[in-house]
Amino acid sequence: MITKRIIxxxxxxxxxxxxGVNFENIGDVASPVDMAKKYTEAGADELVFYDITASAEGRxxxxxxxxxxxxxxxxxxxxxxxxxxxEDFDRVLKCGADKVSVNSGxxxxxxxxxxxxxxxxxxxxxxxxxxKRVGGEFxxxxxxxxxxxxxxxIEWIRRCVGMGAGEVVVNSIDTDGVKTGFDIELLDLVxxxxxxxxxxxxxxxxxxxxxELFRRIPTIDAGLAASIFHxxxxxxxxxxxxxxxxxxxxxxx
Amino acid sequence: MIAIIDYGVGNLFSLKSSLAEIGAExxxxxxxxxxxxxxxIILPGVGAFEDAARKLRESGMAEVVKKEAAAGKPLLxxxxxxxxxxxxxxxxxxxxxxxxxxxxxxxxxxxxxEGYKIPHIGWxxxxxxxxxxxxxxxxxxxxVYFVHSYYAADCxxxxxxxxxxxxxxxxxxxxxxxxxCQFHPEKSGKVGMKILKAFVEL
Numbered sequence: 327m328i329t330k331r332i333i334x335x336x337x338x339x340x341x342x343x344x345x346g347v348n349f350e351n352i353g354d355v356a357s358p359v360d361m362a363k364k365y366t367e368a369g370a371d372e373l374v375f376y377d378i379t380a381s382a383e384g385r386x387x388x389x390x391x392x393x394x395x396x397x398x399x400x401x402x403x404x405x406x407x408x409x410x411x412x413e414d415f416d417r418v419l420k421c422g423a424d425k426v427s428v429n430s431g432x433x434x435x436x437x438x439x440x441x442x443x444x445x446x447x448x449x450x451x452x453x454x455x456x457x458k459r460v461g462g463e464f465x466x467x468x469x470x471x472x473x474x475x476x477x478x479x480i481e482w483i484r485r486c487v488g489m490g491a492g493e494v495v496v497n498s499i500d501t502d503g504v505k506t507g508f509d510i511e512l513l514d515l516v517x518x519x520x521x522x523x524x525x526x527x528x529x530x531x532x533x534x535x536x537x538e539l540f541r542r543i544p545t546i547d548a549g550l551a552a553s554i555f556h557x558x559x560x561x562x563x564x565x566x567x568x569x570x571x572x573x574x575x576x577x578x579x
Numbered sequence: 580m581i582a583i584i585d586y587g588v589g590n591l592f593s594l595k596s597s598l599a600e601i602g603a604e605x606x607x608x609x610x611x612x613x614x615x616x617x618x619x620i621i622l623p624g625v626g627a628f629e630d631a632a633r634k635l636r637e638s639g640m641a642e643v644v645k646k647e648a649a650a651g652k653p654l655l656x657x658x659x660x661x662x663x664x665x666x667x668x669x670x671x672x673x674x675x676x677x678x679x680x681x682x683x684x685x686x687x688x689x690x691x692x693e694g695y696k697i698p699h700i701g702w703x704x705x706x707x708x709x710x711x712x713x714x715x716x717x718x719x720x721x722x723v724y725f726v727h728s729y730y731a732a733d734c735x736x737x738x739x740x741x742x743x744x745x746x747x748x749x750x751x752x753x754x755x756x757x758x759x760c761q762f763h764p765e766k767s768g769k770v771g772m773k774i775l776k777a778f779v780e781l
Contacts, residue, residue, distance in 0.1 A: 328701045328744055329722065366768065371702055397596045402724060402766050422592040424766065447626050449698055449726045492698065523700050547701065577702040577722040579768065 329577045330540050330569065331371035331548035332562055333525065334555045336361055337378040338407075341391050343556065344378065356556070359394050365555065366399045368562040369579045373399065374427070374495070374550060376454075377407025378470060389421045396422020406454050410434060415442050419450070427452035427495060430468040432486060433475055443490025448522075453491035455483060457512060458499040464512055471499045479512075480519050487520045494520060495550065498528040503553065505531025508539045513546060523547040530554055533568045540574045581605040581779065582617035586638040588659070589625040597765040601772055603779045611643050619781065620647055624659030628668035628684060628729070631659050632676060641677060648679050653781040654757045661752070661759030662729060670729055680754040682734025687727070691745035698728040703742045703762075705750055711739040712781060713751065713758055716773035723750070723762035723770055730761060756781075 336343045336358050343358050362373055396403055405418040406427030415426050432439055442451045456467045457479045464479035483494055496516050498509030508529045517524050526539055530551035539549050554560040566576045583591055585607045598605040608614060622644060624631050635641040648654045656664045665676045668684040688697055702722040731749040740751040752759045764771035
């Protein structure tokens with residue numbers, strides 16, 4: 327039986343891992359390479375690296391950090407942040423990324439999804455989507471959660487999957503960083519709308535929040551979080567023990 | 580020295596790094612002479628069967644791999660590289676494979692029930708169907724990482740491990756010195772490293 331994945335996310339700025347609350351007040355944390363190794367040892371199923379400043383300032387990822395990480399950890403690695411062209415895909419794939427996530431780049435040019443899927447396969451193209459409630463609907467935000475695109479989120483995700491996105495990371499801006507649990511309402515809508523794997527992001531504050539996520543949405547594939555792992559508030563091995571005890575399929579190492 | 584066949588398909592960085600991690604020397608190459616000097620071969624691959632099979636033929640690597648396999652050199656195909664070792668692939672039409680292991684590559688949609696997501700992406704466990712030196716350092720129930728929408732079918736006699744995803748899918752196969760893994764050992768953490776180590780020691 328396929329397992330539910332636990333994915334630590336490393337937001338990288340200037341070669342360091344950072345984590346903010348509601349995308350603001352960003353504080354320095356640690357070396358991405360050390361953290362990637364630590365998480366892999368603890369049983370992380372996959373790692374996500376986001377260059378959090380790139381989409382706003384057009385800054386490119388520090389490819390040395392990526393290369394060093396990919397040379398040291400042997401689990402799937404997804405890279406995002408500032409991906410807006412096939413050249414960007416090529417650059418991070420050559421540094422050892424397995425999947426590439428597009429967010430603002432796809433909003434500016436949706437065609438990049440189709441183009442990348444044809445070149446590298448659907449499995450390589452991850453749609454990452456920052457979503458916030460505005461006036462009773464779910465809206466897609468761009469530029470690291472700063473700009474309201476005016477687009478309805480479920481329709482946007484469905485469209486991107488139709489164009490070749492092989493996985494979707496759903497990040498709820500409303501729940502991000504506030505540790506009150508995942509955005510079950512939003513995630514359930516996305517899972518019902520698409521048949522590709524869906525990764526929940528934003529809001530995890532405790533082990534119970536992951537249990538609630540996988541219990542309430544049995545079709546969700548993975549839970550992603552950053553700060554609770556970074557600050558050792560939740561250990562991945564404790565989390566997996568708790569999930570196994572609840573009968574949720576997990577990979578144990 | 581291990582030859583990682585370069586025929587313009589897939590990301591070879593992780594494979595090379597993971598072999599370095601277990602202390603195995605590897606070279607990414609499409610040079611027949613270099614391949615002849617290596618003592619084992621890995622055929623990687625991601626993407627579509629037809630495109631990869633064509634690139635393998637056009638680069639001349641198909642003949643080289645077949646020749647080396649026939650000479651008894653240990654050969655490991657990974658993911659699409661594994662699928663290419665079979666007789667035929669049925670991904671958007673019917674396409675010729677290398678024919679090193681008997682069987683055909685078919686859509687998993689043919690055998691799994693509705694409601695299962697395709698591709699089969701994630702960590703799933705291995706069920707051994709035969710004893711194999713490739714598994715000497717791992718145990719049944721160990722988890723490995725899969726990403727695929729097609730699987731090797733019609734090959735019961737060669738299957739050495741399966742994985743359950745609504746149906747038992749071929750996870751690994753072997754025919755003499757020719758081995759194939761549907762999963763990615765280079766992305767399967769410690770378990771994957773142990774499988775690569777076993778291959779290097781064949």
